[in-house]
Amino acid sequence: MAIINNATKELQVKIVYYGPALCGKTTNLQKVFANVQTAPENKGKMVSLATNSDRTLFFDFLPLEALTIKGFKTKFQLYTVPGQVIYNTTRQLVLRGVDGIVFVADSQYEKMEENVESFANLEENLKTLKLNLADIPFVVQFNKRDLPNAAPVEYMEYLLNNREVRMPSFTACAHRSEGVFETLNMITRMLLNKFINESNRRVG
DSSP: OOOEETTTTTTEEEEEEEEESSSHHHHHHHHHHHHHSSOGGOOOOOOOOTTOOOBBSSSOOEEEEEEEEEEEEEEEEEEEOOOOOHHHHHHHHHHTTTTTEEEEOBBBGGGGGHHHHHHHHHHHHHHHHTOOOOGSSSEEEEOTTTSSTOHHHHHHHHHSSSSSSSEEEEEGGGGTTTTTHHHHHHHHHHHHHHHHHHHHHHHH
């Protein structure tokens, strides 16, 4: 849930990158951190806790300050969840207070079952927190499109985005920074639009 601080005129929103193990969630944040165009004092420290196998155990944390909307300075906090199922309690913890979600899918054919399981797990964890995916700004990223065994985008759309209202989706090759900022720009735009609309309703 977005935090509005009227004293400091700051809007703080939380974006969570979700997906199976080694799908590229951490790579997305690393590329954003390395390439985001912002003043050094506006870029927070990135915290990564990982095992020797480079699997995120907890979360990456990256506050980003963006535009001023309706007099409020917007600060984005980016998190990833651990990909391994044994850390599901941590996933739920990271999802608390979420404002927007990026689901990162691994495009390799052999990872489709893990993608579907992770997506179902996301919906289950949101229900546990009394949240509904339909009410949350949400974007899908099909990562690792450069690999020779990548499944067709249409097939992945059918598996992961086959719903009445389709979510925006992007192809990506995160380690090359391809699709990383397109994905981030869309989820931040959706969040800002939601905030503006809610503000207008409150005023009206």
